[in-house]
Amino acid sequence: MEIQEKIAVRAAAAEQEIEKFLPEQKGYAGTLYEAMNYSVRAGGKRLRPILMASCHRLMGGDGKHLAPCMAAIEMIHTYSLVHDDLPAMDNDMLRRGKPTTHAAYGEAMAILAGDGLLNHAFTILGKELISCDEISMKHVARVIAILSEKAGIDGMIGGQTVDVESEKTGSLITKEKLDYIYEKKTACLLEAAMMCGGALAGATEEQLMELCRIAQKVGLAFQIQDDILDVTGDQEVLGKPIGSDEKNEKATYVTYEGIEKAKEDVSRLSEEACGLLDRLCRKDAAAQEEADFLKELFAYLTVRDH
Amino acid sequence: MEIQEKIAVRAAAAEQEIEKFLPEQKGYAGTLYEAMNYSVRAGGKRLRPILMASCHRLMGGDGKHLAPCMAAIEMIHTYSLVHDDLPAMDNDMLRRGKPTTHAAYGEAMAILAGDGLLNHAFTILGKELISCDEISMKHVARVIAILSEKAGIDGMIGGQTVDVESEKTGSLITKEKLDYIYEKKTACLLEAAMMCGGALAGATEEQLMELCRIAQKVGLAFQIQDDILDVTGDQEVLGKPIGSDEKNEKATYVTYEGIEKAKEDVSRLSEEACGLLDRLCRKDAAAQEEADFLKELFAYLTVRDH
Numbered sequence: 001m002e003i004q005e006k007i008a009v010r011a012a013a014a015e016q017e018i019e020k021f022l023p024e025q026k027g028y029a030g031t032l033y034e035a036m037n038y039s040v041r042a043g044g045k046r047l048r049p050i051l052m053a054s055c056h057r058l059m060g061g062d063g064k065h066l067a068p069c070m071a072a073i074e075m076i077h078t079y080s081l082v083h084d085d086l087p088a089m090d091n092d093m094l095r096r097g098k099p100t101t102h103a104a105y106g107e108a109m110a111i112l113a114g115d116g117l118l119n120h121a122f123t124i125l126g127k128e129l130i131s132c133d134e135i136s137m138k139h140v141a142r143v144i145a146i147l148s149e150k151a152g153i154d155g156m157i158g159g160q161t162v163d164v165e166s167e168k169t170g171s172l173i174t175k176e177k178l179d180y181i182y183e184k185k186t187a188c189l190l191e192a193a194m195m196c197g198g199a200l201a202g203a204t205e206e207q208l209m210e211l212c213r214i215a216q217k218v219g220l221a222f223q224i225q226d227d228i229l230d231v232t233g234d235q236e237v238l239g240k241p242i243g244s245d246e247k248n249e250k251a252t253y254v255t256y257e258g259i260e261k262a263k264e265d266v267s268r269l270s271e272e273a274c275g276l277l278d279r280l281c282r283k284d285a286a287a288q289e290e291a292d293f294l295k296e297l298f299a300y301l302t303v304r305d306h
Numbered sequence: 307m308e309i310q311e312k313i314a315v316r317a318a319a320a321e322q323e324i325e326k327f328l329p330e331q332k333g334y335a336g337t338l339y340e341a342m343n344y345s346v347r348a349g350g351k352r353l354r355p356i357l358m359a360s361c362h363r364l365m366g367g368d369g370k371h372l373a374p375c376m377a378a379i380e381m382i383h384t385y386s387l388v389h390d391d392l393p394a395m396d397n398d399m400l401r402r403g404k405p406t407t408h409a410a411y412g413e414a415m416a417i418l419a420g421d422g423l424l425n426h427a428f429t430i431l432g433k434e435l436i437s438c439d440e441i442s443m444k445h446v447a448r449v450i451a452i453l454s455e456k457a458g459i460d461g462m463i464g465g466q467t468v469d470v471e472s473e474k475t476g477s478l479i480t481k482e483k484l485d486y487i488y489e490k491k492t493a494c495l496l497e498a499a500m501m502c503g504g505a506l507a508g509a510t511e512e513q514l515m516e517l518c519r520i521a522q523k524v525g526l527a528f529q530i531q532d533d534i535l536d537v538t539g540d541q542e543v544l545g546k547p548i549g550s551d552e553k554n555e556k557a558t559y560v561t562y563e564g565i566e567k568a569k570e571d572v573s574r575l576s577e578e579a580c581g582l583l584d585r586l587c588r589k590d591a592a593a594q595e596e597a598d599f600l601k602e603l604f605a606y607l608t609v610r611d612h
Contacts, residue, residue: 023459027468027490032459089414111389126452141432141438141447145433146432148428153339157422165337
């Protein structure tokens with residue numbers, strides 16, 4: 001099976017689990033539930049739940065409490081897109097070829113649906129938490145601590161803030177701020193996905209830090225590759241216009257490091273992530289299988305042409 | 307001491323605790339932290355943390371893990387105000403005589419600050435959770451479950467959604483929807499405050515349900531009194547124009563029930579809340595003192611002229 005196909009199979013499985021945690025309509029707030037479910041069902045690679053489930057198996061987890069955590073992280077990812085697309089932010093009317101949430105339901109409802117999704121993620125985790133036995137409770141508690149921190153102001157929201165502010169000032173962003181945005185806006189939620197999968201499997205603090213480092217490298221490589229493709233990509237393969245960063249006078253990793261160094265860095269980061277993964281991986285067949293999948297996935301996400 | 311004075315003393319104490327959990331500036335997202343702290347420091351009665359702390363003592367709690375939970379509920383309350391004030395929602399430029407968050411920091415930053423506050427509430431609770439011993443962990447877990455549910459889509463966000471939708475349609479709201487908004491938008495977070503205080507003190511499920519019922523009655527009475535004051539209030543005492551509901555052709559509790567029945571209901575609900583409180587209260591002096599404070603507070607919030 002090609003990696004795209006493997007991802008599609010796992011994405012479909014993840015969607016089936018996530019679907020169970022979508023809110024059921026109650027009371028008079030029907031449009032809110034509709035807008036939330038519309039946003040989550042609008043598609044996407046389901047990368048974060050896939051990473052979470054894979055790292056969970058990699059670390060020997062038995063799947064207990066995994067599904068609600070997969071749903072929670074996908075809802076947090078979705079809310080961040082819904083709010084990012086708002087007129088006051090990126091003002092995007094289309095995402096993956098479909099009307100964005102505010103385009104479909106209006107701005108007020110998109111704000112509320114985003115709030116609803118973020119809050120609902122913690123409602124799902126809170127319900128799971130109080131149904132746990134003592135050992136599981138510690139694992140789910142770790143998930144709540146990790147996910148809330150990585151999605152929060154020192155994580156994803158912080159990165160989004162600096163990104164929004166940089167776009168509004170118009171002046172060239174410094175290399176330090178650029179690194180900050182890549183790390184916080186993209187890598188943090190991948191880190192959370194991999195760490196939460198490990199935490200639910202009872203991984204040690206040290207193992208969680210290793211998973212974090214791996215995700216960080218993958219996230220950074222993914223972002224740099226994005227910048228490279230904007231310069232060298234094939235518009236047909238990419239499905240979007242190239243050269244947009246230069247046109248918008250946007251400083252990127254390529255601006256600061258040059259195209260050759262950028263390409264080298266993507267390869268290096270991707271290899272380093274795979275190396276760390278090998279060192280972390282147990283020697284049994286199930287873990288090896290997950291490690292192989294993850295390495296293919298990392299290669300697909302980093303050294304790519306689309 | 308007058309009740310206003312008692313509230314002010316307790317509010318100052320609550321603010322001191324909340325202040326410790328405000329985010330410290332890190333990285334490059336300085337404006338985000340500023341906007342969040344601005345919103346929380348903008349004032350208010352700190353009613354929810356006060357209710358939480360009081361119910362905690364009422365149920366025999368020793369104050370363990372209380373401060374982070376007080377901070378969390380105030381941050382959730384604050385985020386809801388920040389998002390409510392946005393141009394796409396109520397479009398308010400002033401709150402308590404100060405510029406609203408979007409008026410001071412722009413719309414994008416207000417959306418992010420609101421997201422940041424909601425998320426930060428759960429970061430605070432998540433950090434507290436993993437630092438707990440086993441018994442405390444169960445109590446804090448209950449807090450997370452209660453707070454996320456009452457603040458969420460079947461709670462506060464649901465109420466806000468129906469309120470926003472009703473205002474946009476222009477047609478008169480039904481009595482059922484009006485009840486739904488009062489219950490969800492206002493009462494739910496008061497319920498959470500009182501229940502979480504009890505949960506941290508190790509209250510039983512039954513006791514939590516009683517606290518919930520009390521808060522529900524107080525919240526409803528508070529809302530009805532608001533409607534009454536809009537008809538009969540003294541503009542000077544109230545500090546805002548009266549007759550705005552009639553002017554805006556807004557159906558209220560008074561529209562449906564008439565002014566006399568509405569006044570009766572406020573008294574009845576307030577008395578019922580106090581009755582339930584007496585039945586719940588332990589007989590020791592500390593609990594009695596809290597019960598007395600709560601009864602004064604309920605009277606102040608419901609049968610009031612301002």
